[in-house]
Amino acid sequence: MLDQINSCLDHLEEKNDLLHAQLQDLLESNRQARRDFQQQISQNGIGNSAQQEAEM
8 A cells, every 4th residue: 555655656756847847948938038029129129219310
């Protein structure tokens, strides 16, 4: 009986570790996407300001 419980706990721990790794990957992916998005906004903001000045 204890062996079965131990086996189940080991299995749950493995699943937990896998989920944790997947969540870490997702978090890093989201961070990178946010950095890319902010960089695009910055570049577009600078480009729009230069374009507006050129039109004046």
